[in-house]
Amino acid sequence: MTALRVQGLRSGYGKVPILAGVDLLVAGGEVVAVVGPNGSGKSTLLKTICGLIRPYSGQILFDGRDMAGRPSYHIARAGISYVPEGGRLFPNMTVRENLLMGAFATPANLKSGLLEEIYTLFPILQRRGRQYAATLSGGEKQMLAISRGLVSSPKILMLDEPSLGIAPKLVEEIYDRLHALKAKGLTVLLVEQNTNFALELADRAYVLENGRIVLEGSGQDVAANPEIKRHFLGL
Amino acid sequence: MRRNSRGSWLLAIALAAVAAALPLAFLRNQYNLILLTTVALYGVLTSAWNIIGGMAGQLDLSAGAYLGLGAYTTATLLLRWNITPWVGMFAGGVVAMGFAFLVGFPLFRFRIREVWYALSSSALVVVLQVVFLLWKQVGGPMERLLPSASFSLYNLRFQSYLPYYYIMLVLLLATLFIAYRIRTRRLGYYLLALGDNEDAAEVLGVDARGSKLKALVIYAFLVGITGGLYACIYGFVHTSFFSPTISMEVAILGIVGGLGIIYGPLLATVILVTGRELLRAGLGGRLQSLYLVIYAVVLILIALLRPRGLASLLGAWRKERR
Ligand SMILES: Nc1ncnc2c1ncn2[C@@H]1O[C@H](COP(=O)(O)OP(=O)(O)OP(=O)(O)O)[C@@H](O)[C@H]1O
Ligand SMILES: [Mg+2]
Numbered sequence: 001m002t003a004l005r006v007q008g009l010r011s012g013y014g015k016v017p018i019l020a021g022v023d024l025l026v027a028g029g030e031v032v033a034v035v036g037p038n039g040s041g042k043s044t045l046l047k048t049i050c051g052l053i054r055p056y057s058g059q060i061l062f063d064g065r066d067m068a069g070r071p072s073y074h075i076a077r078a079g080i081s082y083v084p085e086g087g088r089l090f091p092n093m094t095v096r097e098n099l100l101m102g103a104f105a106t107p108a109n110l111k112s113g114l115l116e117e118i119y120t121l122f123p124i125l126q127r128r129g130r131q132y133a134a135t136l137s138g139g140e141k142q143m144l145a146i147s148r149g150l151v152s153s154p155k156i157l158m159l160d161e162p163s164l165g166i167a168p169k170l171v172e173e174i175y176d177r178l179h180a181l182k183a184k185g186l187t188v189l190l191v192e193q194n195t196n197f198a199l200e201l202a203d204r205a206y207v208l209e210n211g212r213i214v215l216e217g218s219g220q221d222v223a224a225n226p227e228i229k230r231h232f233l234g235l
Numbered sequence: 236m237r238r239n240s241r242g243s244w245l246l247a248i249a250l251a252a253v254a255a256a257l258p259l260a261f262l263r264n265q266y267n268l269i270l271l272t273t274v275a276l277y278g279v280l281t282s283a284w285n286i287i288g289g290m291a292g293q294l295d296l297s298a299g300a301y302l303g304l305g306a307y308t309t310a311t312l313l314l315r316w317n318i319t320p321w322v323g324m325f326a327g328g329v330v331a332m333g334f335a336f337l338v339g340f341p342l343f344r345f346r347i348r349e350v351w352y353a354l355s356s357s358a359l360v361v362v363l364q365v366v367f368l369l370w371k372q373v374g375g376p377m378e379r380l381l382p383s384a385s386f387s388l389y390n391l392r393f394q395s396y397l398p399y400y401y402i403m404l405v406l407l408l409a410t411l412f413i414a415y416r417i418r419t420r421r422l423g424y425y426l427l428a429l430g431d432n433e434d435a436a437e438v439l440g441v442d443a444r445g446s447k448l449k450a451l452v453i454y455a456f457l458v459g460i461t462g463g464l465y466a467c468i469y470g471f472v473h474t475s476f477f478s479p480t481i482s483m484e485v486a487i488l489g490i491v492g493g494l495g496i497i498y499g500p501l502l503a504t505v506i507l508v509t510g511r512e513l514l515r516a517g518l519g520g521r522l523q524s525l526y527l528v529i530y531a532v533v534l535i536l537i538a539l540l541r542p543r544g545l546a547s548l549l550g551a552w553r554k555e556r557r
Contacts, residue, residue, distance in 0.1 A: 050438050076440035084438070090431035092495075097424070102439055104424050152440070 002061075003028045003156050003187050004049070004080075009058035009068075011048040018044045020211040021058070026156060031178075031188040033202035033219065035195045041211040042191040043085055046158050049189075050082035051075040063155070081154030085161050087145030091134035095125055095144055098133050102148035118147045121177050139170035146174070156187040163194040175201060199223040247411075254404055258397055268396035270512050272468065275403035276461060277508045280481075281488045281500035282410045283457035288486060289494040290423060291450045292430025294349065296357035297338075298485040301331035301455040303363055303477035305462020310381060310472040311373050313390065320391040324463025331459025332452045339451040343444040348433070357479060364477035378471040391467040399468050406464070407501075410457050415497050417453070426450055427495055491537050493544025503545050507533065 004026040012018040018041045026032045034042050047053045049060055051072030060067040067075050076082070081102075090098050099115060119126040122143040128136060133144060142162055149157055162178070163171040175197045182188065182201065192198035199205055202219035207228055215228060222228060254275075261267035280298055287295045305327030312318040312326055338359060347355055367374030382390050393399065417423045425446040428436035437443050466472045488507060493499030507530070514526035537545060 052434060052438060071442075072434075072437040073440045073442045076438055082438045084435065088432050088435040090428050090435065092431050093427060097427075101424055101428050101436070104421055148439070 002026075003030075003063070004189065005059075005061040006045075006049065007059040007061070009045070009048060009055055009060065011044065011053050011055040011058075013044075013053070017056070018211050019048065019055075022208070022211070022213055024206055024213065026187060026189050028155075028187055029185045030203045031182050031186075031190065031201055033190045033192060033195075033198040033205040034208050035192055035198060035205060035222070036208035038193070040208045042208055043160055044211075045208065046082060046084075046160050046189070046191055049075075050080055050158065076152070079152075079155035080158065081149040081152055081156070082158045083145050083149040083160060083162070085164060087141045089133040089136075089141055089144060089148070091132065093133055094130050095133055095136070096129040098144055098148050099125070099151055102151040114151055114153065118151060121150075121180070122147055139166050139174075142166055142170075142174060143177075146177075150181075156189060157181075158189045158191075160191045161193060162190070163192065163197060171197060195223065251404075251408055255401070258400055265396055266516075268400055270509065272396050272400045272403055273512065274505055274508050275400060275407050276465065277485070277488065277504045278407045278501045279403065279410050279461050280458060280485045281492065281504050282407070282414055282497075283454045283461075284485050284489040285414055285492075285495065285497070285500045286417060286426070287447075287450045287454040288489045289496070289500070290418065290426035290430060291447050292426075292494070293447065293451070294353040294356075294486065295451075295454070296353050296479070296482045296486055297359045298458050299360040299476070299478040299480075299482040300356075300363050301335065301458035302462040302465060302481065303360075303367065303474070304331045304334055305459035306466035306472045306476045307367060307373060307462075308459070309463035310379055310466050313381060314379065319389050320463055320467050321389075324460045324467075327463040328456040328459035331455040331462070335451045335455030336448065339448045340444075343447045343451075346433070346443075357482060360477050360479050360482050364474050367474045367477065374472075374474055376474070378473045380471045381466065383470065391464075392470070396468075399464070402464060406457075406460060411497060411501065413453065413457070417450075418495070418497055422446060422449060430495070487534060491534060491544055493546030496544065496546040499544050499546035506545070 002025060006022055006024040009022040010017065010019055022045060024032070024034070034045060036042055044053065048055050049067070051067070051070055051074070055068050058068060062075075062078060062080060065078070067078065067080070090101060093101065099118065103114070124140055125144060125147060128140060133141065136144060146159065146162060149159075162174055166174070171194065178188070178201055190198055190202065199219040199222055205217065205219050205222040206213050207215040207222060215222060215225065217225070257271060258268060261271070280302070284295060284298060287293050305324065308327035308330045309320050309323035312323040313320055318326075342352065342355060368376060382392065384390060384392055385394055386392060417426070425436065425441045428439070428441055429443055429446060433443055462476070465476065488503045489500045491507070492501070492503030510533070511526060511530045514529055518525045
């Protein structure tokens with residue numbers, strides 16, 4: 001079962017093209033990673049899929065429907081959840097309100113017990129519930145961002161650099177939880193520079209360079225590819 | 236949580252009762268009644284502003300536009316077709332609402348925000364002022380007097396300010412209730428999220444344009460109704476009702492009160508508008524505009540000391556008690 005199929009996707013900022021025809025596939029229940037050097041267009045890819053950037057051309061097929069060019073709130077309501085680089089929380093809302101926002105905006109609303117599930121995943125969020133999101137530590141912010149993306153029970157979760165600017169120990173903790181979510185069958189499209197963690201988690205991976213997919217394979221294959229190691233990933 | 240909210244309701248009802256009883260203390264003094272009515276009027280404007288400015292985070296400076304539209308609609312309906320202001324003020328609200336929709340649609344479509352939104356919305360006030368100045372059939376440079384019977388329930392014309400105060404108080408309570416309903420429901424969360432981070436809200440499924448448009452239209456409706464009442468209280472309409480000063484003041488009080496907090500703007504209005512009027516009365520004879528200087532200094536001090544607004548004073552106090 002295919003959850004997301006991107007075909008010939010071209011997009012950019014204004015007249016500056018970034019993605020030069022990207023093809024990519026995420027099957028249901030699969031974790032797919034997109035890795036690549038700085039500025040290769042990884043974030044642009046996710047922003048285009050979630051509708052923050054209009055593509056020039058190409059298709060974004062989700063559950064068989066083409067999402068290209070639709071407003072982002074449509075795409076979100078269809079079940080594509082996007083956790084942006086740096087989290088982009090609502091700083092003047094409390095932790096709890098941030099979580100509720102994640103559920104409020106979807107027609108499904110908050111499934112009962114889902115908040116509890118989130119709290120089991122990241123217990124710290126329950127303790128910080130009444131605190132303004134602006135006052136969280138970097139790691140807590142990232143946990144909240146991921147959780148906010150999860151409470152809408154999305155069909156696919158798209159993560160942009162969940163390890164960005166976070167202490168190694170917390171990165172480990174976050175990836176540990178991502179492994180747990182994967183085991184539960186969550187479909188994930190993950191963008192990372194921290195390739196060690198990402199490729200270990202991913203079933204399959206794509207390498208993006210200059211807006212093009214240059215390599216595709218299983219997580220281990222990509223991680224083991226000597227060319228890739230040397231050129232982009234600095235392993 | 237629940238007990239807390241029941242306490243808040245009781246407190247709100249008690250305060251409303253106090254507000255209703257206040258004139259009993261002042262009954263003989265029309266000056267005090269004018270003061271109370273003015274505070275209530277500004278309370279409506281700032282509490283309504285809170286919906287678009289405080290919750291949705293759009294720095295709106297167009298209160299004067301909707302105030303003027305409401306006033307002129309009410310006056311024109313009464314003068315031309317003898318339609319009672321009781322109906323006219325709601326018609327004024329609807330006209331303001333329709334106008335807000337026409338303006339908000341393109342503004343939010345093109346994601347006009349921050350200073351650009353502030354500029355466009357304040358330009359609106361001035362543009363309408365000129366339009367009504369030139370529109371001879373409805374506006375024009377002269378004041379248009381409403382029928383001047385000394386008492387007429389039909390024309391909403393009273394000898395005392397007392398009835399105006401009570402009508403304004405009802406409108407104020409309704410406005411606060413509407414703001415409260417919005418804040419605690421889905422739309423309120425949407426607006427707060429949009430005010431905080433628009434892109435992040437949209438990718439969570441929030442229809443930014445639709446939500447802001449709703450907020451703007453509700454705000455305009457409430458201000459439009461107030462405009463109708465405003466015309467009746469003054470007994471005339473004039474193009475100066477399209478006032479950039481009032482628009483600015485409403486936004487300032489809304490910000491000083493505490494963005495997005497239901498009672499914040501009202502709190503700021505009660506303290507600052509009362510203080511300003513008392514200062515004006517106390518100093519007016521000697522120094523014409525000293526009261527404005529003091530008023531401005533107080534505003535600056537609040538902005539410096541309480542960046543989250545006056546309401547955060549109460550918030551801090553409540554947290555300590557907990
Ligand atoms: N808002 C923008 N306007 C114009 N150009 C942009 C914008 N955002 C990103 N770019 C450019 O697009 C290119 C791709 O950026 P993108 O953020 O997609 O890279 P990335 O692969 O996510 O990099 P990183 O690993 O550093 O996050 C870069 O050259 C960047 O300068
Ligand atoms: Mg990036």
